[in-house]
Amino acid sequence: MENQKQIDKKNLRQIILDFPKQFAEGLSVGSGIKQEGKFNSVTISGMGGSALIGDMLKNYFLNEEIALSICQNRSYKLPPEAFEKSLNFISSYSGNTEETLAVLAEALEKNLPVVGFSAGGELARIFTEKKLPLAFIPSGIEPRLATGYFFGAMTKVLANCQLFPDISSKLLALESYLDNTNPELENQGQLIAQKIKSLTPVIYASENFSSVAKIWKININENAKTPAFWNVFPELNHNEMVGWTLPQSKFHILSLIFQKDHPRVIERMRLTKELLAVNGLEMTLIEIPGTSTLESLFSGWLLGEWVSYYLALAYDQDPTPVRMVEEFKKMLT
Incomplete structure (x- = not known):
């Protein structure tokens, strides 16, 4: 155990143990966040750990037979789907991801509906300055470990926009299940x-x-x-x-x-x-x-x-x- 502490200097083990608590916090930061309009799809733009949530949401929708289409964008530019009655989620944990900031600039230039997901940085500054809807993700860990925050926040925003059933109670029950497992x-x-x-x-x-x-x-x-x-x-x-x-x-x-x-x-x-x-x-x-x-x-x-x-x-x-x-x-x- 002592050798483990010497190698794991930031105590990643404890972050993994605490992971199930992220869902409740994610739901909280997503509460009240929404974008007005009628949408046929969601486009999630992000890189690295900030994009993994899109992959998991697509699998969740597939298994639960939810018809809402998700377009995953890992690039400097928006895909064609982003312009077709799509709600644009702009996701960057650090808030300083080069590719994601480029996509945000394009979305604002084209006056597209956006919701931000970030723990700070330039992305949070822009959303705050322009008074755009922003889910402020808790900071302090690596982006790849913040999946629970993102999942809770994004599903809550989708429910607020009436694009998706509210699964808050299921996510809160999931915390107990994962703690035991x-x-x-x-x-x-x-x-x-x-x-x-x-x-x-x-x-x-x-x-x-x-x-x-x-x-x-x-x-x-x-x-x-x-x-x-x-x-x-x-x-x-x-x-x-x-x-x-x-x-x-x-x-x-x-x-x-x-x-x-x-x-x-x-x-x-x-x-x-x-x-x-x-x-x-x-x-x-x-x-x-x-x-x-x-x-x-x-x-x-x-x-x-x-x-x-x-x-x-x-x-x-x-x-x-x-x-x-x-x-x-x-x-x-």
């Missing part, structure tokens, strides 16, 4: 990290829970400072799978199984595991707890955090800082 997820994450140490992890999931596989990959990159990759079933059975004929390095495949997955997708996972074993490749099937979409999404999110956290410790890496990202930003100036 978290210790078990931490233990499981530590075991998985031990299993994949010194190997390159590849994370698979179904299309319906693709955001979780993507977030696992990103957290392993940023927390453990090591490469990782991801893909989805059933599409990978039509192309990527063939690439395992001649792997050029040492990999370990982690396939995430959710209770809401299509039975044929789960069968594909099991058969893929059998087929790859013939080539000497190990694929671990991981059953994610949770009966509801929210429980599944965020149990998967938490387990991925623990895997990347303990993998970072195994590599003697402080999981919090992302020095290469900061160095690159300086090079751009």
